[in-house]
Amino acid sequence: MEKKANVPRRPIWTGSLTIGLVNVPVKLYPMIYDRGISFRFLHKSDGQPLKYQKVCTKDQKVIPWQEVAKGYEVTKNEYVIFDKEELEAVKPESDRRIRLDKFVDYFSVDPIYFDRSYALMPDKSNDAYSLLLAALEKKGKAGVGRITLRTKEYPALVHTYKGALVLTTLRYAYDVVDPQGFEELKKLKEPEKAELDLAVKIVTDLSGEFDVTEYKDNYKQKVEELIKKKLKGETVVVEKPVEEEAKELMVALRDTLKQLEKK
Amino acid sequence: MSKKLTKVEFTNLNKTIFPKLKITKSQIIEYYIKTAPKMLSFLANRPLVLTRFPDGIDEKGFYEKDAPQGTPSWVKTVKIHSETAKRDVNYVLCNDLDTLIWLANLATIEIHMPFSKADSREKPDLVFFDVDPEPPATFDDAVTVALLLKEKLDGIGLESYVKTSGKKGLHVIIPIVGEHVFRETRAFVHKIGQQLAKEQKLVVSEFTETKKPGKVFVDYLQNSHGRTMVAPYSLRAVPEATVSAPLEWGEVEKGIKPTELNIFSVVKREKDPWKKIFENRQKLKV
Numbered sequence: 001m002e003k004k005a006n007v008p009r010r011p012i013w014t015g016s017l018t019i020g021l022v023n024v025p026v027k028l029y030p031m032i033y034d035r036g037i038s039f040r041f042l043h044k045s046d047g048q049p050l051k052y053q054k055v056c057t058k059d060q061k062v063i064p065w066q067e068v069a070k071g072y073e074v075t076k077n078e079y080v081i082f083d084k085e086e087l088e089a090v091k092p093e094s095d096r097r098i099r100l101d102k103f104v105d106y107f108s109v110d111p112i113y114f115d116r117s118y119a120l121m122p123d124k125s126n127d128a129y130s131l132l133l134a135a136l137e138k139k140g141k142a143g144v145g146r147i148t149l150r151t152k153e154y155p156a157l158v159h160t161y162k163g164a165l166v167l168t169t170l171r172y173a174y175d176v177v178d179p180q181g182f183e184e185l186k187k188l189k190e191p192e193k194a195e196l197d198l199a200v201k202i203v204t205d206l207s208g209e210f211d212v213t214e215y216k217d218n219y220k221q222k223v224e225e226l227i228k229k230k231l232k233g234e235t236v237v238v239e240k241p242v243e244e245e246a247k248e249l250m251v252a253l254r255d256t257l258k259q260l261e262k263k
Numbered sequence: 264m265s266k267k268l269t270k271v272e273f274t275n276l277n278k279t280i281f282p283k284l285k286i287t288k289s290q291i292i293e294y295y296i297k298t299a300p301k302m303l304s305f306l307a308n309r310p311l312v313l314t315r316f317p318d319g320i321d322e323k324g325f326y327e328k329d330a331p332q333g334t335p336s337w338v339k340t341v342k343i344h345s346e347t348a349k350r351d352v353n354y355v356l357c358n359d360l361d362t363l364i365w366l367a368n369l370a371t372i373e374i375h376m377p378f379s380k381a382d383s384r385e386k387p388d389l390v391f392f393d394v395d396p397e398p399p400a401t402f403d404d405a406v407t408v409a410l411l412l413k414e415k416l417d418g419i420g421l422e423s424y425v426k427t428s429g430k431k432g433l434h435v436i437i438p439i440v441g442e443h444v445f446r447e448t449r450a451f452v453h454k455i456g457q458q459l460a461k462e463q464k465l466v467v468s469e470f471t472e473t474k475k476p477g478k479v480f481v482d483y484l485q486n487s488h489g490r491t492m493v494a495p496y497s498l499r500a501v502p503e504a505t506v507s508a509p510l511e512w513g514e515v516e517k518g519i520k521p522t523e524l525n526i527f528s529v530v531k532r533e534k535d536p537w538k539k540i541f542e543n544r545q546k547l548k549v
Contacts, residue, residue, distance in 0.1 A: 245276045252296040253268045259300040260360060
C-alpha cells in the first residue's frame, strides 16, 4: 500500500488573500510531490558517487562557482552576459497579497492550465478563513488572482478541495500549445451518423466513476522490490570522499598501516 | 572510513619529480608509504639530512638539515650544535609513518642518516664501508671488492650487510653494540681497507688516492660524528629513480644491475635482507 504524502511542516510563503476590503492572512504549503525513485550515478568499478563539474568548453578546465556568469543566447554561440546582481535587480518584488478580483466556476477553467497546487492554511485568521471557505463551497466558485513565488509571477485559482482552501497556480496561455496548429487536425472528416451512434454507445457503456487510487506506478514498484532484494545481499558502501588524486595513496596507506600494526 | 589515515595534507600530487620516467610526487609518496614497514626502523631517532627537489630532479634541489618552516608540531626534531655553522641545527627525526609521508610530501627524494642515534651521538651503532669505484672502475669492480671485504669480515667472525648506494657503488655495514666511539670504528675500517689494498690491486684505502682512475676506494672517513650515508630504501635523485637497496650477499654474488633496483622494482621485492640487522649487534675487536 502506497504511503500518503506527509503533511509538510513549513510554509513556503505567508501573506494574505484580499477580497475587496477583507483580509485573510494565510500560509501556503506545498501539496504536490513527485515521488519517483531517484538514483545517484556511481563509478562502475568502485561504487563511489560521481559529481558534476562545470567545465569550460574551450580548455576543459573546471570552473569554480565564483567565476560562473549567466549568458542569454542571442544567436547561435553569441551570448549577452549577466551578473547575478543585474538579474537580482529586476526580480519581481514578492507581493505578500493575493488579490482575488473575480470569482469564476471552478470547472470553467480547463485543467490543462493547472500548474501546481498548494494548501492554504489560516494564519491566526480562523474566522475569516472558514467564512471564505464556506462561501466558495456554497457557490462552487473559485477566486482568480495572481501570486509571486520565488522569481515568477503566476495567475492562480483559489478554490476548495476536501474542506480546505487550495491555491492552484495556472499556466500562461502562451505556454500552452493550441492543438489546432497541428496539420493532422485539418484533414479530419465529419464521421457518419451511424458510426457516431455506435461510438457514443460504447463510451456510455464504459462510463464509470474515476478513482485515482486505482492507479499505481508499476515501474516504481518493481524497482522498489529490486532494492529490497539487493539490500539483503551486498550494497556498495560509500567511503568518505578523499581527494580524487590521493585515492591510490590511501590504498597503499591502509595496507602499510595494517603491516605496521602487525609488528 | 571516519578515521583519518594520516595527519599529512597532500599537496601538488601531480607535480612531476622525475621527468625522464614521468614520476609524480604522488608516486614518490606512494613509494615511501609502501617501503615504510621495511625502512622506518633504520631512521628511528637519527637526525636526518634531506635532499628535496620540489621542482623535480632536473631543477636545483637542496640539502636540508634544519626542519623547514611550517614543520607541524607533531614532527619530532632535535637541536644539535653545529661547530662549523656555529649555531644549533634543528634536525628532523623520522620515527613514524606520518613523518615519512610528510617528508615525501615535501618532495624529499634522498634521506641521509648518521651512524649513531640522537641520544648517543658519539657512539655509533653502525660501521660503514663505502665501496666507491672510480671510473673506469665499474660497479662490477665494486662488487668484486665488496665480496672480498665480506670474506675478510667473515674471517674475523663479523657478519656484514650490503646495499647498493643507488649510484655506482656498494655500502657494507656491520651493526655493532654501542660501546665503541667513532675513532675506533674509523680506525677499524681503515685497517681493513689497508689489508684489502695489499691483497687486491684494485683497492685503495687512502684518501689521497681516492681519485686514482680505475680504483675502488674503501672510504673509512665517513665513520665520523656528523657524517651520513644514504638511508636503506632511500630513493636517489638520478634520472633512473634508483634506490639504495639492501641485498642478500647471494644476490651480489650472482650479479645485479643497480639501475634495476628502482622506485618500481624495490616495492615489489619480497626480500627484506636487513630485517634482523639490529638484532645482530656485534662487538668489534679493535
